[in-house]
Amino acid sequence: MAYDLAIVLPTYNESKNIVPMLDRLERALGGIRYEVLFVDDDSPDGTADLVRSIARDRGHVRVVHRIGRRGLASACIEGILAASAPFVAVMDADMQHDESILPQMLARIREENLDLVIGSRNIAGGSMGEFAPWRVKLSQWGRRLSLMGAAHELSDPMSGYFMVRVSSFERFAHRLSALGFKILLDIVLSAGPELRIAEVPYRFRLREHGESKLDMMVGLEYLELLIDKHLGNLVNVRFVLFGMVGALGVGVHLLILRGLLHLAGVGFAKGQTATTFLVMVLNFVLNNTVTYRDRRLRGWRFVRGLVTFCLACGLGVAANVAVANEAFDRGVPWWLAAFMGLLFSAVWNYGVTSMTTWRQERRSSEQRAQRRIAAATAQTAPAKTA
Numbered sequence: 001m002a003y004d005l006a007i008v009l010p011t012y013n014e015s016k017n018i019v020p021m022l023d024r025l026e027r028a029l030g031g032i033r034y035e036v037l038f039v040d041d042d043s044p045d046g047t048a049d050l051v052r053s054i055a056r057d058r059g060h061v062r063v064v065h066r067i068g069r070r071g072l073a074s075a076c077i078e079g080i081l082a083a084s085a086p087f088v089a090v091m092d093a094d095m096q097h098d099e100s101i102l103p104q105m106l107a108r109i110r111e112e113n114l115d116l117v118i119g120s121r122n123i124a125g126g127s128m129g130e131f132a133p134w135r136v137k138l139s140q141w142g143r144r145l146s147l148m149g150a151a152h153e154l155s156d157p158m159s160g161y162f163m164v165r166v167s168s169f170e171r172f173a174h175r176l177s178a179l180g181f182k183i184l185l186d187i188v189l190s191a192g193p194e195l196r197i198a199e200v201p202y203r204f205r206l207r208e209h210g211e212s213k214l215d216m217m218v219g220l221e222y223l224e225l226l227i228d229k230h231l232g233n234l235v236n237v238r239f240v241l242f243g244m245v246g247a248l249g250v251g252v253h254l255l256i257l258r259g260l261l262h263l264a265g266v267g268f269a270k271g272q273t274a275t276t277f278l279v280m281v282l283n284f285v286l287n288n289t290v291t292y293r294d295r296r297l298r299g300w301r302f303v304r305g306l307v308t309f310c311l312a313c314g315l316g317v318a319a320n321v322a323v324a325n326e327a328f329d330r331g332v333p334w335w336l337a338a339f340m341g342l343l344f345s346a347v348w349n350y351g352v353t354s355m356t357t358w359r360q361e362r363r364s365s366e367q368r369a370q371r372r373i374a375a376a377t378a379q380t381a382p383a384k385t386a
C-alpha cells in the first residue's frame, strides 16, 4: 500500500507518550493512508524497544533506532529521508503539537503545490497556550536573530511542527547543517528563496508526560546552527567552539597571572606554571561541558580524559614554540610568527584530543543497553513460566 503521508516523531525518553500519540494520530487521520516513523536516539527508558514491539503488529509504524548519536535536527532529517510517502510531517512526540490540523496541512501542501507548510503559534488562530513566559521570550528572541539572512518572513521559525514535500526536501538536504534543535530554521535558511511556504495556526499544548529536553545547551546549539549557516563552508563548528574556549583560556590566564604576580607576590616561573595547569583544567572542563557535551566524560573517564587532554596540550605548547621560533628565525614578523605557533597548537590540540580524550565510546552505551534488556527479560520471564 502506498502512503499519502508520513509522520516523523523524534524521540528521547518518550515511552509514556508513544501509545497516546499513536491513538491521537489515528483519530486525526481517518481516511488518510499514513505511516509513522519514530527516530529514537537509544533512549535509556527503552522508547525504541517499545515502538519495535508495537511495530510487529502494526505495519504502518516503524522505528529508526540510532546508537551513539544525539540530536533533534539530524533525527528529523533521517526520519524524513527514511519515509516512503511523498509528504512528511515532523512533530514532537509529546503531544504538544496539535495533530488535528494535519489534514488541513496536507490539503494545502497538495492543492496549493507548496514545498513547506508550517504549524504556527503566532498567527491569528494560533497561540503559545500556557507555555512558560521565559520560553515565550526565548522563542521571540530566537525569531529575531534567526531571520537574519533568511529570504522569508515567517511568523514562527522556531516551530518544530511542519510538513514538507519530500521531492523538494531532497533538493536541499545536502545543504542542511543538521545541528541542534531548530530543524525548521535550518531548512528555511538552506533552501533559499524559491521555497513555497504557507502557515497554518495551532494552539501549543503543555506536556503531559515526560520531561522537556530543552536545557541551557539549547541556546548554544542555536548559536552553532547560526555559525554553521554563515561560516560552515570555511570551518568546522566544533573547531570554532574549541578555539573560543582556548581564547577564553588565554584571557583568564593573563588575569590570574596578573593577580598572582602583583597581588600575591608570587614569582613568575611559579605563577606561570600554576596558572598554566589551572587554565588547562578549566579548558578541559569547558570543552567537556560545551564543545563535546554529546560525548561528555564522567566519573573515572573524566579523570582519564583530563590526563590525555593535559598531555596533548603539553605537546601542543612545545610544538607551538618550535613552530613560532622557526618562523621567527626565518624573518617572519614576531606577531605573525606567534600567530602561526598558536594556530598550529590549536589545530594540534583539537585533532589529538578529538582522537584520544573525546573519541567515540562504544562500551558505555552497550553496557546501558544490556542492563535495559536484562531488566526487560526479568520482567517478562515470570509471566512466561506461569
Ligand SMILES: Nc1nc2c(ncn2[C@@H]2O[C@H](COP(=O)(O)OP(=O)(O)O)[C@@H](O)[C@H]2O)c(=O)[nH]1
Pocket: 009, 010, 011, 012, 013, 014, 039, 040, 041, 070, 071, 072, 075, 091, 092, 093, 094, 096, 160, 211, 212, 213, 214
Ligand atoms: N531523536 C531525538 N529526539 C529528541 C532529542 N531531543 C529531543 N527530542 C525529541 O524532540 C521532541 C521535542 O523535544 P522537547 O524536549 O519536547 O522540546 P520542547 O518541546 O522544546 O520542550 C520530543 O519528541 C523529544 O523526545 C534528541 O536528541 N534526539
Ligand SMILES: [Mg+2]
Pocket: 092, 094, 096, 207, 212
Ligand atoms: Mg515538547
